[in-house]
């Protein structure tokens with residue numbers, strides 16, 4: 848299924864409603880509509896596929912430039928860090944040109960969804976946004 852709507856009820860009693868929007872080209876026109884109604888945006892990139900980062904940068908900046916994200920907190924997840932080699936945090940910031948992003952508060956977290964690496968930090972970040 849390409850559009851999933853999950854309700855996640857965490858032990859810390861923060862309830863989140865999440866939409867997982869497909870990354871393939873045919874779904875990208877939907878990103879802006881979904882971003883507009885959200886409290887946070889998670890942008891997941893494949894850190895082990897540096898050749899895809901130019902497209903990721905272009906698509907992310909499209910959302911940033913057209914106001915879809917605005918001041919909504921943005922968490923960029925550098926996924927698949929269990930694969931070697933993979934792009935490090937500073938290289939990812941440079942490749943996605945995040946240093947030019949001023950209006951949107953952003954953060955980068957390296958993760959492995961497969962091995963659950965740093966997912967506790969993702970949940971921590973999400974719950975912190977809910978409180979602020």
Ligand SMILES: Nc1nc2c(ncn2[C@@H]2O[C@H](COP(=O)(O)OP(=O)(O)OP(=O)(O)O)[C@@H](O)[C@H]2O)c(=O)[nH]1
Nearest residue numbers: 868869870871926927928929930958959960961962
């Ligand atoms: N090694 C490794 N593989 C992963 C990791 N996360 C996902 N994968 C694999 O990457 C492939 C794509 O994963 P999906 O979850 O379908 O990717 P997706 O983000 O839903 O893809 P989109 O439809 O483009 O949004 C699958 O074969 C996963 O097992 C990870 O952290 N490490």
